[in-house]
Amino acid sequence: MSVFPKGDFYTRHFQPSGKEETLVVNMGPQHPSTHGVLRIIVELDGEYILRCEPVLGYVHRMHEKMGENRSWVQYWPNTGRVDYLHALAWNWAYAGAVEKLAGIEVPERAEYIRVITCELNRVSSHLLWWGAYLLDLGAFTPIMYAFDDREEIMDMLQMPTGSRLTYCYYRFGGVSADLSDEFLKRLSRFIPYLRSRLPMYRDLVTENVILRKRVEDVGHIDEDMCRRYGCTGPVVRGAGVAYDVRKAEPYSVYDRFDFRIPTYPEADAFARYMVRMDEIEESLKIIEQAIATIPDGPYLSKSAPKPKWSAPKGEACFAVEGARGKITYYVASDGGRTPYRVKLRSPSYCNLSCFAEAAKGVILADAVSILGSLDLVIPEIDR
Amino acid sequence: MGVIKEFAEALKGLKSLIVGLGITGKEFAKPGVTVHYPRKVVADKDLVTYRGHIELVGSKNDPAMPPCITCLMCQSVCPSGCIKIIKHPPPKKDPAADKNAPPEAYASGLEPKTKAAPPAKEKPVKTPKGFILDYNYCSLCGLCVQSCPVDSLRFSTEFYIADPSKKAFVYDLMARLKAQAGTATAKEKE
Amino acid sequence: MNISNWTAPDPFVTTPDMLIRLVVGLLALAAFVGANATILVYVERKVAGFIQRRPGPFEVGPQGILQTIADAAKLIGKQLVTPRGSDGFLFWLAPIVGFLPVFVMFLPIPWGESTYVVQSDVGVLLILAFAGFGVLSLCLAGWASASKWGLIGAARAVAQSVGYEIPLLLAVLAVCFSHGSMDLMAIVKEQGGWPWQWNVATQPLAFFIYFVCALAETNRAPFDLPEAESELTAGFHTEYSGMGFGLFFLAEYANMIVVCSMATALFLGGFQGPAAPGPWWFLLKVYGLLLVMMWMRWTYPRVRFDQLLNLNWKWLLPLATLNLLATAVALKL
Numbered sequence: 001m002s003v004f005p006k007g008d009f010y011t012r013h014f015q016p017s018g019k020e021e022t023l024v025v026n027m028g029p030q031h032p033s034t035h036g037v038l039r040i041i042v043e044l045d046g047e048y049i050l051r052c053e054p055v056l057g058y059v060h061r062m063h064e065k066m067g068e069n070r071s072w073v074q075y076w077p078n079t080g081r082v083d084y085l086h087a088l089a090w091n092w093a094y095a096g097a098v099e100k101l102a103g104i105e106v107p108e109r110a111e112y113i114r115v116i117t118c119e120l121n122r123v124s125s126h127l128l129w130w131g132a133y134l135l136d137l138g139a140f141t142p143i144m145y146a147f148d149d150r151e152e153i154m155d156m157l158q159m160p161t162g163s164r165l166t167y168c169y170y171r172f173g174g175v176s177a178d179l180s181d182e183f184l185k186r187l188s189r190f191i192p193y194l195r196s197r198l199p200m201y202r203d204l205v206t207e208n209v210i211l212r213k214r215v216e217d218v219g220h221i222d223e224d225m226c227r228r229y230g231c232t233g234p235v236v237r238g239a240g241v242a243y244d245v246r247k248a249e250p251y252s253v254y255d256r257f258d259f260r261i262p263t264y265p266e267a268d269a270f271a272r273y274m275v276r277m278d279e280i281e282e283s284l285k286i287i288e289q290a291i292a293t294i295p296d297g298p299y300l301s302k303s304a305p306k307p308k309w310s311a312p313k314g315e316a317c318f319a320v321e322g323a324r325g326k327i328t329y330y331v332a333s334d335g336g337r338t339p340y341r342v343k344l345r346s347p348s349y350c351n352l353s354c355f356a357e358a359a360k361g362v363i364l365a366d367a368v369s370i371l372g373s374l375d376l377v378i379p380e381i382d383r
Numbered sequence: 384m385g386v387i388k389e390f391a392e393a394l395k396g397l398k399s400l401i402v403g404l405g406i407t408g409k410e411f412a413k414p415g416v417t418v419h420y421p422r423k424v425v426a427d428k429d430l431v432t433y434r435g436h437i438e439l440v441g442s443k444n445d446p447a448m449p450p451c452i453t454c455l456m457c458q459s460v461c462p463s464g465c466i467k468i469i470k471h472p473p474p475k476k477d478p479a480a481d482k483n484a485p486p487e488a489y490a491s492g493l494e495p496k497t498k499a500a501p502p503a504k505e506k507p508v509k510t511p512k513g514f515i516l517d518y519n520y521c522s523l524c525g526l527c528v529q530s531c532p533v534d535s536l537r538f539s540t541e542f543y544i545a546d547p548s549k550k551a552f553v554y555d556l557m558a559r560l561k562a563q564a565g566t567a568t569a570k571e572k573e
Numbered sequence: 574m575n576i577s578n579w580t581a582p583d584p585f586v587t588t589p590d591m592l593i594r595l596v597v598g599l600l601a602l603a604a605f606v607g608a609n610a611t612i613l614v615y616v617e618r619k620v621a622g623f624i625q626r627r628p629g630p631f632e633v634g635p636q637g638i639l640q641t642i643a644d645a646a647k648l649i650g651k652q653l654v655t656p657r658g659s660d661g662f663l664f665w666l667a668p669i670v671g672f673l674p675v676f677v678m679f680l681p682i683p684w685g686e687s688t689y690v691v692q693s694d695v696g697v698l699l700i701l702a703f704a705g706f707g708v709l710s711l712c713l714a715g716w717a718s719a720s721k722w723g724l725i726g727a728a729r730a731v732a733q734s735v736g737y738e739i740p741l742l743l744a745v746l747a748v749c750f751s752h753g754s755m756d757l758m759a760i761v762k763e764q765g766g767w768p769w770q771w772n773v774a775t776q777p778l779a780f781f782i783y784f785v786c787a788l789a790e791t792n793r794a795p796f797d798l799p800e801a802e803s804e805l806t807a808g809f810h811t812e813y814s815g816m817g818f819g820l821f822f823l824a825e826y827a828n829m830i831v832v833c834s835m836a837t838a839l840f841l842g843g844f845q846g847p848a849a850p851g852p853w854w855f856l857l858k859v860y861g862l863l864l865v866m867m868w869m870r871w872t873y874p875r876v877r878f879d880q881l882l883n884l885n886w887k888w889l890l891p892l893a894t895l896n897l898l899a900t901a902v903a904l905k906l
Contacts, residue, residue, distance in 0.1 A: 025721045031806060047725070047878055074462035077524040138794060138875025141407060144625035148416055155429070162434030162538060168524040176529055177432075204406045209396030210795055210874050307460040307530040364725070365877045368804050393888070400873065407624045407872040417627040 010041060010055045022050060029058050033136045033368045036378030038352075040371075047363050052356055056349075060382040067331075067342030072098060072172075073307050075342070080166040082344060083380040085125040088118045088161075089322035090329075091170040096251060096318035097329035098172050102311045104304065109297040110174035111253045116187070116290045117157060117169065117179075118320075119283040123194070124153040125323035126276045126283075129375045133273070134205060136372040137214050142205055149197055152190055159183045172309075173301030179294075188291055191284050198281065206277065215269040219358050219370035222267045229354040232347050233325025234279065235374060238272035240265035245321035257289045269373035276375070310337050324348050324375050348380040430540040436518045437466075437527060438539040439560040447564035449557075451535040452509045457527035463520040466527060469513035511557065518552040591691075595680075598690030602679045610826040613863065614641045620867045651815030656719055659812065663717035668813065668820035671710030674703040675827040682834045683758040685844045685852035696757040697745055700835055701738075704790065707828060708734035711792075711799055711809045714821070718812035726808025729878060730799035733789055736885040741786035743893035744779040747900040748772050748839045757835075761843030766850060771842040778896045780840045782889050784862075787832035789881070791825060794870035798878055833862040 028039035037058035043050040063082055067075050079094040080087035092114055099106060127150045131143025154164045160177045161169040169176055205211055226236045236243050244261045246254045262278030264271035315332040325347025332341040351374045359367040418425075442450040451468075458466045528536045546552065615630065615638060622629025630637030655661050681696030683689045693699060708731055715727020751772070752760045764771050773780045789796040800808035810821045837843055837858040846854035876884070 023721050023724070033804065044725070046728075070462055071460075073460060073526060073530075076526060077462050077522040080524075081522075134874060138797070139873060140621070141410075141625050141871050144627065145410070148626060151416075158429075159432045162432055162525060163523060166522075168522070168526075171529070176525055200406060203402050204872075205403075205874075207399045208403050208873065209399045210876055212396075213880055214874060214877055307456055307526065363878060365804050365875075403872050404868060407868065410626060411620070411623045411868075413626060415623070415626050415628050419628070419631070 010039075010053075021045065027052075027367075028055075033371060034378070035132060035376065038376065038378045038381070040355075040367075042364075042367070044364065047365075049359055049362055049364060049367055052359050052367065054352055054355060056352075056382055058382065059379050061379070063383045064342050064344060067339050069338055071307075071337050072309060072311055072339060073305065075339070076171070077166075077168045080163075080168045081379070082346065082383055083322065083324065083327075083348070083377045084166050085128055085377055086121055086323040087165070087167040088114075088121040088169060089320050089327050091167060092118055092252075093318055093320045093322075093327045093329040094331075095170040095172060096320060097316050097331045098311060100318050101314055101316035101331055101333060102172070102305070104173040105301050106173055106252075107298045107301055108253070108295050109178075110299050110301070112290050112294040113160070113175050113179050113299060114170060115253060115257075116287055116294070117160065117175075119286050119290075120153055120157060120187070121167070122323045123280050123283045124150045124157075126280050127153075129276060129323075130201070130205075133372040133375075134211075136368050137211065139205070139211075142201070145197075145201070145204075149194055152193075156183060156186055156190065159186075171300060171304060173304035174299050176300070178299040184291055184294075187287065191288055194284060195281070198277075201277070206273075212270070214365075214369055215273055215373065216266075218269045218366050219362070219373060220267050221272075221354055221358050225354055225357065229357075230350040231325070231354055232350065233322065233375075234272050234275040235325065235351050235354075237261065237263045237275045239267040240271075245319050245326050249319065251318070251320060253290075254286075256293070257286045259286050269369050272373045272375075310335065311339070315341075319345075322347060324377065324380070325351060344383050346380045346383060348374075348376045348378075349383075352376055352381055424543075427540070430542075433538070433540050433542065434523045434525060435539040435541040436521060436523075436554065437516060437536050437556070438541075438563075439514060439556045440535055440537050441560055441564055442535075445564075447561045448510055449514075449535045449560060450533045451511050451514070451531075452533055453511045454532060456530045456532065457536060460526045460530045462524060462526065463522055465517040465520040467513075467515040467517070468511050469515070471510070471512045514556040516554045516556055518554060519549055594690065598680065599676060602676055602690065606675060606679065606827045606830070607823075609830055610823045611641045611645065613826045613829065614644075614822070616863075617867050617870075620864065621871050624868070624871045645819065648816050648819040653817060654812075654814045656812045659719040660717040663713050664812075665817065667710045667714035667717060668817050668824070670713060671707060671824040672820045672827070674706040675824055675831065678703045678831045679834075681757055682831075683761050683838060683843055684855050686850070689758065692758050693756065695755050697749060697755040697835075697839075700831065701742060701745070704828075704831070705734075705738065707790070707824070710821075710824070714813070715799075715809040718809075720812050722805045722807070722811045723809050726799045726805050726811070729805075730792070730809055732878075733792075733796070733798055733881060736882055737786045737789040737889075740782050740885065740889035740893040741790060743890070743897050744776075744783040744786065745835075745839060747776055747779045747893075747897045750897070750900050750904060751775065757838045757843075761838050761845065764842040764845055766842065766845045766847050768842075770845075771840060773840040776840065776896070776900070778892060779900075780836070782893050782896070783836060783840065785884075785889060787836065788866065788869070789885070791828045791832055791866075793825075793829065793866055795873040795876050796881060797870075797875060798881055829863060829866060830859065833859045833866070836862055 023044045025042050025044060026039060027042050028034040029037040034040065039055040039058065040052050041055060042052040061081075063078050066078055075094070076091075079090045082090045095114075098104070127146040131146035134142040157167065158164050160175070160179050160183060161167045162177070221231065221235055221239060223236075223239045223241055225231070226239050226241065231239075232243065240263050242261045242263045245251070246259075247261055259282045260278075262275050262282065264274050311331070311333040313333055313335040315330070317328060317330045319326050319328040321327070326345065327347060328343075328345035330341070330343035330345070331339050334340040355371060355374060358370050362370070439449040439451065442448055453468055453470050455468055458468050523538075525538070528538060544552070618640070619629040619637075628637075630640035633639040633643050653665075655664055678700045680690045681693045681699050683692070711730035711734070712727045715723040715725075715730065748760065749755050752763055754760060760772075768774065792799050798808075799805075800810065805811070810818050813821065834855070837855055841858045841862075842854075843858075844850050844852055844855040846857075
């Protein structure tokens, strides 16, 4: 026995079952299918997973603590970096929470701009997930097609936001820049284009028999399990529960748009896959309606806070529907220069927590499939 | 019957595989979408809204001098603390009274706000002496641009920047503005 | 001169002609395999690029044709790392075992009417026998590298190769039955120049089974389970650096050429063509098959391990057996 026991804290505390014929392996932190620095300790019996345990914290950046020591306005860039794929939803959640706390009015045009950009961002997030999931399943080409389309979205979002990934676009009481006519024109051209691409996606991948066999009947996460772990977003909709914050507790102007919440009762990876593919279409529908009815007016409220503004005493909580599920910001203020407390509820964290149970007893390849179907963004888990 | 069903499903699966091959085959024949970067660059019109690092805007009268009033709003709002404005030292009043605070102390631009303001006989210079941006820490949030009361800041469209040294990304924006104004006037002359 | 008669009383007595032919042939094959693998890697990357709407290798040389050479130089220049706890001898033996038999497998392939190295009565058998070496190399590589991912990859490789060899053999046998010979040259010569005179017209099912099994035998996507990147990081060659990995890579492409050459000889009429029969027809057909293999790789997701085995034992094996039986019955009648 050497002075230093083998392995780190997690491997030492992950008690192997004592059987000679099992392998304990580390999936990650550098593993091609964990998309970042997620680490999963897996105990394998042959190809079967006996137990697994996700280990978190490799990209912990203290977003909550950072909120406590910088002023309200200065916290903006952090919101875009929690979930870099659907940054605008996190922008929105923070904006919503502080607006609720301080009672800031948001002009109607700003609300529409938020809906359009956030839904566009959701589409791009789902497209990236689609490609990355197929990469996990061993198909290399779809991600390139998805990136081709996503590139167009990023180009478009660059016009108002100025950046391509970690957006910092929303402000208290509106957004930081107006949508140009060129953007709206380009967007209305893009929607039919993406719609015309979707059948190609379906034929290439969704209908493919190999993919079907890889995702159908794999990774059952049913309603009960979702309830126990607090899963939201496409995971819970894939379990047949029509829970979507946009409908359940409508915020902003979402109640004016006509859209469907896609649900699939099968509760397997394919159901989650289909929910996301349908959501792309629903998001396009929302954007189309929003473009048609977007009113004129200011994009930033006249009473929008100045840089050195502090929120009044109190607390507020605001939830939005992100691409991965329910995003919640909780902010508490003691009237000081900085927030007293910022709490982030990230959907990926809850969605991941059910992985250990869902992956019990499946084949290693299926575990990869389940992990991909949860659509995890590791920085969001660790925050 | 089970066997026939199995066979039918297998044939359906095979058909889906062939459909997939057809799609990739079609894409094979289409031209590529890659932009060959060093030979082709992003068109300038696509960069209009791009957020590069911030830069100063020349004022109407003097393109080499920004309308900045050194209110330090951008410096205090920056989440990463990467802006540093150097003020002109306040005009000297009495050399004897000034002993306690040598001019260097003001150079940092941080303290002098609350110090007793100099008697307003001479008008203090409001324009900044230096405007340093440490781009290494900038997260391009745009809060400084938005908070500027005199619209003295904007985003540049500069993004072809790479350097092995960190020091290369500490920009003196005043010098940059002067250089820009210089080239602009040179162009006008041509 | 009958140099092909390996059933002569003493097979070790070879005429100088035979010896010269062997040496020259082996040298030519070494050059051919090396050059072809380099070209194939380039072609593969270009095909992948075009399918994915990007240019593929582009910067090194015009249209990037020197890319593979640059890569090879890089691989050769790299440090060879032997992981701690591994069996050093077996670890470095594995890539060599994987690569060497490939030369032997090229020997009996009839490139043209007079372009061949050896003509053997049991050419098919020779290729199939040496093809079995491949799995040994994967097994050794996974086992000796003392890596858990490598071990899982090796276990997968063994189960897959052993399983898929059987329907492959049965499919090949059906052709050999119908020609009454295991001599590739004889089989090629009995086929005509036009596609309907090829064996693929009479044995479509055998061709299909052969092709699927060939994909699995060469560990090509969608059956690249032993190296399944997103599951096992890199499977059996996880721990290999530099040319150790390079040899596996080379062997994969050389194996691809072998299986496609065999498919060409057995099913596609070999060097026979509608006009001007010769080695060019052979190469054309081989490259056509290789392109299809690449096309498939860049289209499909990877199958799961149990599905892979199910496909083999529940579909390909019974189908191949039935096909063989049907062939036998048809021949008897």
